[in-house]
Amino acid sequence: xxxxxxxxxxxxxxxxxxxxxxxxxxxxxxxxxxxxxxxxxxxxxxxxxxxxxxxxxxxxxxxxxxxxxxxxxxxxxxxxxxxxxxxxxxxxxxxxxxxxxxxxxxxxxxxxxx
Amino acid sequence: xxxxxxxxxxxxxxxxxxxxxxxxxxxxxxxxxxxxxxxxxxxxxxxxxxxxxxxxxxxxxxxxxxxxxxxxxxxxxxxxxxxxxxxxxxxxxxxxxxxxxxxxxxxxxxxxxxx
Numbered sequence: 213x214x215x216x217x218x219x220x221x222x223x224x225x226x227x228x229x230x231x232x233x234x235x236x237x238x239x240x241x242x243x244x245x246x247x248x249x250x251x252x253x254x255x256x257x258x259x260x261x262x263x264x265x266x267x268x269x270x271x272x273x274x275x276x277x278x279x280x281x282x283x284x285x286x287x288x289x290x291x292x293x294x295x296x297x298x299x300x301x302x303x304x305x306x307x308x309x310x311x312x313x314x315x316x317x318x319x320x321x322x323x324x325x326x
Numbered sequence: 327x328x329x330x331x332x333x334x335x336x337x338x339x340x341x342x343x344x345x346x347x348x349x350x351x352x353x354x355x356x357x358x359x360x361x362x363x364x365x366x367x368x369x370x371x372x373x374x375x376x377x378x379x380x381x382x383x384x385x386x387x388x389x390x391x392x393x394x395x396x397x398x399x400x401x402x403x404x405x406x407x408x409x410x411x412x413x414x415x416x417x418x419x420x421x422x423x424x425x426x427x428x429x430x431x432x433x434x435x436x437x438x439x440x441x
Contacts, residue, residue, distance in 0.1 A: 255435050305428050312428045
């Protein structure tokens with residue numbers, strides 16, 4: 213069945229280092245992927261998205277990489293800061309249904325050490 | 327502009343009581359979603375409204391859960407005869423779907439505790 217999952221539940225990095233958060237998906241029909249950041253007590257906040265016709269997209273300090281061959285998605289955060297500490301979720305749209313329905317992974321907790 | 331708002335922010339109820347959770351989406355957003363998030367878990371899809379189409383209720387865990395969206399704007403999620411396993415954060419999101427964008431904007435959630 214469809215699933216979106218993360219390789220590691222917790223990632224601990226030193227402030228200033230780069231962070232890489234990974235995500236695997238199983239539905240090859242998914243054509244849209246998105247990363248959210250959720251801080252404690254808050255709703256998820258959009259970080260960056262990517263469509264399946266791209267393999268890389270860059271934002272401010274963040275880069276998303278999509279490898280459709282192995283159905284793998286990653287979020288790279290440059291020069292990680294304490295404010296980046298949060299839970300990060302990847303999500304994919306539900307196949308090609310165009311409903312906007314997203315399937316979320318379990319999340320990776322990013323801990324930034326000062 | 328105003329984001330998605332939800333009320334109440336916290337709700338404590340006794341087992342067996344009914345609860346109503348409210349979501350005010352971003353003005354003009356045609357799509358509205360409800361999710362449930364248990365402690366330390368991901369987001370579990372519950373229900374989806376899009377314009378005047380019939381809602382997608384495929385994620386509702388039981389017939390005790392229902393939701394409506396009035397006038398294409400405000401939505402209410404109702405849980406009847408609450409159980410302790412219903413305790414979770416209930417998140418609402420809205421999306422404009424403009425230009426094929428699937429970005430969902432989330433509210434702060436309602437933390438429901440069933441005692």
